[in-house]
Structure formats: structure tokens, C-alpha cells
Amino acid sequence: MSSQDRSMITLALSKGRIFDETMPLLKAAGLDVLENPEHSRKLILPTNRNNIRVVLVRASDVPTYVQYGGADLGVTGLDTLIEHGSEGLYQPLDLQIAKCRMSVAAHEAFDYASAVKQGSRLKIATKYINIAREFFARKGVHVDLVKLYGSMELAPLTGLADAIVDLVSTGNTLKANHLIEVEQIMPISSRLVINQAALKLKQPLIRELLDAFVVAVNERNSALNESAR
Ligand code: PRP
Numbered sequence: 319m320s321s322q323d324r325s326m327i328t329l330a331l332s333k334g335r336i337f338d339e340t341m342p343l344l345k346a347a348g349l350d351v352l353e354n355p356e357h358s359r360k361l362i363l364p365t366n367r368n369n370i371r372v373v374l375v376r377a378s379d380v381p382t383y384v385q386y387g388g389a390d391l392g393v394t395g396l397d398t399l400i401e402h403g404s405e406g407l408y409q410p411l412d413l414q415i416a417k418c419r420m421s422v423a424a425h426e427a428f429d430y431a432s433a434v435k436q437g438s439r440l441k442i443a444t445k446y447i448n449i450a451r452e453f454f455a456r457k458g459v460h461v462d463l464v465k466l467y468g469s470m471e472l473a474p475l476t477g478l479a480d481a482i483v484d485l486v487s488t489g490n491t492l493k494a495n496h497l498i499e500v501e502q503i504m505p506i507s508s509r510l511v512i513n514q515a516a517l518k519l520k521q522p523l524i525r526e527l528l529d530a531f532v533v534a535v536n537e538r539n540s541a542l543n544e545s546a547r
Contacts (some may be wrong), residue, residue: 331375369523380394386447401524412508422499422501475495481500
């Protein structure tokens, strides 16, 4: 069954933090995913609603699935969304989950501030080429960008780069590798993205789901505010 079937809604999620933090919101919206992706190799997971299913894709593929209609909607980090571009994607809701920040980090022995001040050309390793290019262009810092697909923290330790642009959450990975966060670029959280054509063709079902998500996010935020008092 393809997601072109008008009576079926397909939600794209990625395993790990996004899946785990989306689950309570789905539950609050009355949706239960019937299989645990950690215990199953299946890529299409049924829910308690026979017209809603979940597909598991790589985090960086969520915008592509939703953009081209392989899924009607999905949950993706703002980092992935910016890198991918948001053409054809309606972004109605910040779910405020999987929160972290995009930062510049350098080795503790590297004087980043002086290098920037002196107008040095910096070598930056990152998975987030577009975010890095835009950030340094706005600062007027000349950079050579080196594209990596993971373990960015290794680049300044091996001489591959002067600094990295990467996600920071607890800061533990930086600390363990003698790196220091020298600039914060932007806060990151996960967004709901919807295929614009699906929004029109499957309007009632998608609207119902979107409204339920909005209520779930508001209720979760109220509960968090309440417990913080
Ligand atoms: C992310 C990021 C950092 C780490 C930061 O990697 O790239 O390496 O988390 O988290 P911390 O500040 O809590 O230590 P992730 O584990 O998601 O894997 P990735 O390298 O595949 O992106």
C-alpha cells in the first residue's frame, strides 16, 4: 500500500531520540505504535489506528520522504531541515523535543577568538555544510569547509580541521575529546513537517492529527511549567 492511498496516513520517524521523544506525543494524541523498533527489523510499523502507520527512515531522509510523498508527514530536526531545504514541506509545529544546539567547537589549545580576530582562514569540518557556510559568511569569516558524515569531534584532534560545526546536547562528547564550545549558532529542536499536496488531498485526517499534536504539545508544556514551579 503506497502513501498515495488517500485513506492511509504515513508518518515518517527516525529511530532513537526522535522516535523515543515523539512516542509520548503520539500517545497523548491517541496513537499507539504497536511494535518497538528496537525489537523488530520491520520498517513499517502499524498503529492502533488502521488508517495510520509509521515508517522508519534515517533521520537525514525524513524531509526527502515527506517532500516526495513517500510519507505524508514526519518528524525531523531543524538541523536536518535546514540542510535539506524545505521546498514542498509545510512546517506547522515545533514539537520542542530532541532539544540541543548547533555550535562551533575547537580544541582547548586552539585560540579560536584570536584566529577570527586576525582574519585567519579557518578549516571547518562538519556534516552541516549549509548551516556552517551561512554562519561564517554572516560573520565575515573566511572558511574552507570539509564535509564529514559523523565523528566530527575527531577532526580538530587529527589536524583535519581547526574547528567543527556540530550538535551539542550535554556537552559530554566535546569534553571527552578536549574540545570547547566557542560559539553557539542556533537552538535546535524537532519539527513536524507535512507534505503540502497530502495536506490538501487528505485534509480531514491530517488536520485531525495536527490538531491532536498541537494539543499534546501544549499539554506537555503546561505540565512541564507546572512541575518547574
Ligand atoms: C551527536 C552530535 C555529537 C553528540 C553531542 O551525535 O553529533 O557528537 O551527539 O551530544 P552530547 O553533547 O550530549 O555529548 P550523535 O550521537 O547523535 O551521532 P551522529 O554523530 O551520528 O550525529
